[in-house]
Structures are given as structure tokens and as C-alpha cells.
Amino acid sequence: MAAPCVSCCGALCYRLFIGSRVTLAPRQGFWKTAAAEFQRGAGSQLLKPIHTTVVTTKKNVPVSRHETYTEEFIKKQIEEFNIGKRHLANMMGEDPETFTQEDIDHPEQIFPKQRAIQWGEDGRPFHFLFYTGKQSYYALMHEVYGKVLQVEKHQNQLQVKGVLPEKTEIRDLIGSRWLIKEELEEMLVEKLSDQDYTQFIRLLEKLLALQCGPAEEEFVQRFRRRVPTQSQQQLREPVQYDERGVAFSACEGKRKSARAEAVVYEQGSGRITVNGIDYLLYFPVLQDREQLMFPFHFLDRLGKHDVTCTVSGGGRSSQAGAIRLAMARALCSFVSEKEVEWMRQETTKLLSHRSLEPCWWADQPATAAWLWSRKNWDPNSDVQERADWTQADGCGGMGGHENVCCPQRHGVSPPEHRGGVVSATAPHCIRAHVLLISIRLSHSSSQRVFITTTDCPSTQVMGCLHIPVETDSKH
Amino acid sequence: MAARAAKVARGWSASVLGVRPAACWLPGLTQVRWSRYGPEYRDPRVEKEHYRKPAAELTEEERYDRELRKTQLIKAAPATTTGSVFEDPVISKFTNMMMKGGNKVLARSLMTQTLEAVKRKQFEKYQAASAEEQATIERNPYVIFHQALKNCEPVIGLVPILRGGHFYQVPVPLAERRRRFLAMKWMITECREKKQRRTLMPEKLSHELLEAFRNQGPVIRRKQEMHKMAEANRALAHYRWW
Numbered sequence: 001m002a003a004p005c006v007s008c009c010g011a012l013c014y015r016l017f018i019g020s021r022v023t024l025a026p027r028q029g030f031w032k033t034a035a036a037e038f039q040r041g042a043g044s045q046l047l048k049p050i051h052t053t054v055v056t057t058k059k060n061v062p063v064s065r066h067e068t069y070t071e072e073f074i075k076k077q078i079e080e081f082n083i084g085k086r087h088l089a090n091m092m093g094e095d096p097e098t099f100t101q102e103d104i105d106h107p108e109q110i111f112p113k114q115r116a117i118q119w120g121e122d123g124r125p126f127h128f129l130f131y132t133g134k135q136s137y138y139a140l141m142h143e144v145y146g147k148v149l150q151v152e153k154h155q156n157q158l159q160v161k162g163v164l165p166e167k168t169e170i171r172d173l174i175g176s177r178w179l180i181k182e183e184l185e186e187m188l189v190e191k192l193s194d195q196d197y198t199q200f201i202r203l204l205e206k207l208l209a210l211q212c213g214p215a216e217e218e219f220v221q222r223f224r225r226r227v228p229t230q231s232q233q234q235l236r237e238p239v240q241y242d243e244r245g246v247a248f249s250a251c252e253g254k255r256k257s258a259r260a261e262a263v264v265y266e267q268g269s270g271r272i273t274v275n276g277i278d279y280l281l282y283f284p285v286l287q288d289r290e291q292l293m294f295p296f297h298f299l300d301r302l303g304k305h306d307v308t309c310t311v312s313g314g315g316r317s318s319q320a321g322a323i324r325l326a327m328a329r330a331l332c333s334f335v336s337e338k339e340v341e342w343m344r345q346e347t348t349k350l351l352s353h354r355s356l357e358p359c360w361w362a363d364q365p366a367t368a369a370w371l372w373s374r375k376n377w378d379p380n381s382d383v384q385e386r387a388d389w390t391q392a393d394g395c396g397g398m399g400g401h402e403n404v405c406c407p408q409r410h411g412v413s414p415p416e417h418r419g420g421v422v423s424a425t426a427p428h429c430i431r432a433h434v435l436l437i438s439i440r441l442s443h444s445s446s447q448r449v450f451i452t453t454t455d456c457p458s459t460q461v462m463g464c465l466h467i468p469v470e471t472d473s474k475h
Numbered sequence: 476m477a478a479r480a481a482k483v484a485r486g487w488s489a490s491v492l493g494v495r496p497a498a499c500w501l502p503g504l505t506q507v508r509w510s511r512y513g514p515e516y517r518d519p520r521v522e523k524e525h526y527r528k529p530a531a532e533l534t535e536e537e538r539y540d541r542e543l544r545k546t547q548l549i550k551a552a553p554a555t556t557t558g559s560v561f562e563d564p565v566i567s568k569f570t571n572m573m574m575k576g577g578n579k580v581l582a583r584s585l586m587t588q589t590l591e592a593v594k595r596k597q598f599e600k601y602q603a604a605s606a607e608e609q610a611t612i613e614r615n616p617y618v619i620f621h622q623a624l625k626n627c628e629p630v631i632g633l634v635p636i637l638r639g640g641h642f643y644q645v646p647v648p649l650a651e652r653r654r655r656f657l658a659m660k661w662m663i664t665e666c667r668e669k670k671q672r673r674t675l676m677p678e679k680l681s682h683e684l685l686e687a688f689r690n691q692g693p694v695i696r697r698k699q700e701m702h703k704m705a706e707a708n709r710a711l712a713h714y715r716w717w
Contacts (some may be wrong), residue, residue: 286583287579290559291554291557294558296556297523321554
């Protein structure tokens, strides 16, 4: 079903090896490079020669691309191939007698699967669905649909006989998930579109919905992956004992920018001390105290534990949330597995914390808005920094890197600049689609390039680019 | 069995296929409301009685659902949920809507004062009433609150629809959450804008709640006006296409 994939490393090794052994040999008046010779001789489906240099000693002799080889030549190549294989085994430290292709092939994690050439020497493709463009995918769909039809036919037959199909028990659909699109692409070594993937999954679900036999089940299981139970990922802190022999458990928690560490004692009367202060005084707001009581109330252990915690950072509410998380984690060590799962399902305050999205937009280049004012505009001014163009919100210096000087009014060309480049940030109205229409060589030390935009309704010259050119190099 | 397997498989495929809102990647559009959680995260369920139920009492659906949730990632509970018996989602929502500038402390204290005021007024009435009337007087402020808001909910609303260059007010059935929102919004607006200079919010709000509980008062009148306008515009009802 999958296209014949040759791990490129094995081929590479062979190629490198054999290539070094086969020397340039004259044959029928043509000189050929080692690479080409090797590839013909190997006889397997390797890449077509792409760097073939043909040098003729005779003139006016046509170049023939498709050579026929004699039997002895092919046999000789096979012998040399086998000898090369043994040499390779020696180099790799393996036993030459039992050296096979599998030993050479490196694991696929190092070298990704690649497609071998899908057609033979005569140009005919091997797979019957080659011309669909995605042969593996369509072959797979064809196979699955075949199975669906088969199962339906079988069920119809059973119904005709009057035998009802037995209801199979529910498969473990919870602990597994379908392959994702990337995994399927990797399996088939083919690019797929989202619609292809959706269709494939739908077809598999249709197959599952029918009462299919064990063979089909196994086939479908190939496209499912295990999903781990989340509660197993929760680490349980070991219970520690202090000098008086009282069991306690210490854990950390965080929420936004608050960091808390809670020590929960197994025996207690429900006292909570935060940073040395009683929680009633530290959290005057009822909502925060409710948060502190939440884990205990959920597990029905309200007056049974003593807690000492330290907290820093954040605000009132985030400190309460951080302590809540820390306490919940600490409680996991005193509590059964089932209750841990309940806590997780109920809140995941065990596994994660809530935090703000970091301010990613602060690093984006600011495209400054430029404002032109007629009041400050001086058409005869010679200065590089023009007063008529100002940046709107003062976040200058970060925007685009094109060296475009301030745009001109139509018909007025700027005075000649002697050298130097006006490196102002680009006005936001000129973005993409800048066309260089002409490069005019001038006698001045700078070249002038006129720029126009495609979105401009008229072909108004929007600006000109000054490129400093050194007088020595004349381009 | 097969149907459920199919439903589950389809449910899984939806999550696997990553059904995302269409506006995710439109160029030039930035998502304004987002969440740190991906789409695979489920909402938490806070009531502890749900988990304490022994396995024998669960229906098949519930059992299956529990198994499913074991493999799913779940969001953390927000700071306002506590799972305590005193927590009321309607009250929390109302408190949030009353809140100004993030001052939850003030909003919550106003809410508790309102409920206290409602209770006191009802108690005074109860003390002054005769035996038969005492049976009819409701003293639980939560019951009064819920009933009042339910009485204020409009059934039908008006939506401006553009047709031929003009906006027409078309009567439209409202969703449950829209109705609740409108009831709360009208109540809060009424109490903020139409009160005497020195009356405080709890006093005014408790008064309005009691009136709404008896199907009287300005909020109920506003709801009835909305209904009347919808009735008047019923000829335009066919402008609605959903």
C-alpha cells in the first residue's frame, strides 16, 4: 500500500562506496562519471542520474541516453556490489556473512522517509494510481472502502438468513484517538489536504459504526493512538515527617505572578497561617477565604488539616489562587487516587495554573503612521530630515527598513543629493508592490531610482530611492 | 451500542480534526477575546455531589462521560467558583454586572446589603401581617431575587434589520441567556438612573426587586412595552430569516 520507500541512508552508503570503486572507464567511446555507472549497475530503484557529463572523443556522434548493458556487465556489477557490502559490514563492525539491508538501514528517526522514484526504466509508473497524484492516500481509501462494502455485504447476507448480528461490546474508544493529519502524512509519505484527512477519518468511523469483524478492528487500530489518562501525569509529593513525628506535605503553587508554598499537616484543626499571619487577617475579603477553603471543602476535610504557607508577588486574588493550588497539590499525598482524579476533573487546579497571555504585540515592529503637514512643507528645502513629515505616535525608529525618502508632490523633483541615503521609515501607505521602473545613472555620486506603486491609480512617482555609489566602482 | 460508538467516534473526530472558529486566521483580523486554553480543554464541574455518587447509581451516559473525562484536559476553576452551598450563579452574574471598574468587593457588599434589605422588609411585613397572610409572604431573599428576575425576562425582542435602506424593528424570539441578560441589565439601569439623590443602591434595588416579584414596577413595565412594540410590529416578522 505505501509507496516503496528506500531509506536514503542505506542507498547513500552503498552509493558512496560503490562510487569510489567504479572508476572512469571508457565504453563505446563515451566517458561517464562514476555516479552514473553505479546507478545503472546497482539494478535497484534508485535515483536517475542527474549529473551526467558525456564527453565524446569522436565528433558528430549522437549521444544515446538509454544504454543496453551486456549480461556480463550486470553480473560484474552485482559481484562488486556484494564485495562492497562485505567491506561495509567490516567498516560497521558487523558480521559480513549475515549482513543484510536491514543492518545498513539506519533508524528512520535520523533520516526521514523519502519517496523513491515511482517509475521504472521505461518510464511507466509502478502503482496503478500514480496519476492521481496521491497514490498512497487513494490506495488506502480504496482499501478501506472495499472493507466497508465487504462488511455491508456480509451483514446483508446475515439479515437475509435471519441471523441478527451480535452486538459487540464497546471498544476502548476513550483511551485512544485518531491519527492526526501530520501522523497520517508521515505514514503515507505524501502531502494531504485537510479535506482528504477528514474524508479518511469519516470513512474509518463509518467502518467502525458497522459491526465489523476482528480483522477489520485490527486494521482500524493501526490508525489509532493511545491517549494517556491525565491523572497519572499528576505527581504526588511524598509525605514527610517533621521532628515531632507529625506527617506533613509541602508543595508549591502559582497564579499569575504570585508564588506560594504550602505545608499541610495531617493532623490539625483547620488553622491556616499565611506569612505568619492568620488567614482571617491576611485575607479580609470573603472571596479569597472561600478559595482557601475550596480544596478542603471538596474533599470533606474542612477542619482536619493545619496549613502554614508563604506567599509573595501578585495581587490579593492571585495570592489566594496560588495558595489554593499549592494546598490542593499538597493534599494529593493524603488522599486516594480516585479523589485525586475527582479534583483534577473538577478543576485541574492540580495540574495547571491560569495566567495572562504574555504581551506578544510589544515586540512587533511598530509601523509608524506618518503625517504630512502643508504648513511645514518647504519644496526648496535641501535638508534630509524634512519637517513636513512627522510620525504620529512617537514610536519611531522601529518600522520598516526600506530606505525610502519622503514622497514628493507630483511634478516636483527633489534636488540632487550629494551622497548619503535618506533613511526615514517608510510611510505606512506605501507597503508592498513597489516597482522599480527605471534606474537612471547620473553623474552624481548617487544613483536615483524611481519608485511607483501598483495601487496608485495614476502612475505618479511616489518617491525616489537614493543609493550611494562609490565613485571607484561604476555599476 | 453501535450508535453510541458512532457518536463517540464522531465526537472524537471533531476534537481531533480541530474544529476551530472560522475567524481564526482571516488576514487583517485579530482575535480580541482569546484564552490560554486550547480547544481541547473542557470546562470543570464543581459540585462535589456529582463525584460522590456511587457507581451503581450512575446511568450509562454518566458512567461513559466519567470515563471520557479521565483522558481529557480540563481547565482550572475560576476564582469566583467555590463549590460552596452559598454560591449562586445568578447572584454572581448579577454582581459582576453591577461591578464598576473591577471593584468586586464593593459590588459584592452591595449585593449582600440588598439581600439583607429585602429580608428585613419582608420580615417587617411578616410581623405586621395576620396569620393567613403570613403563609403567603415569602421571606427567602434568594427566592425573591430569582422570581423577580424571571418576571422581568422578556419573551420576545426587537432586532433592527436593514431592508431597502431602512432599519426596521423586527420581532424576534430571544435566547435564554439573552433574556436573562436583558432582565438583569434593565434592573441595574433602572436602579442607577432613576433614583433619588441620596438613596443608596441596596435600598433602591431591594425596592425594585420586591416590586418585580409582585409583577409591578418600572422594570416590568419596560418588559411589557417591549412586548407591545413587538406585537405592533408583527407584520414585519417575515423579515427574519433565521
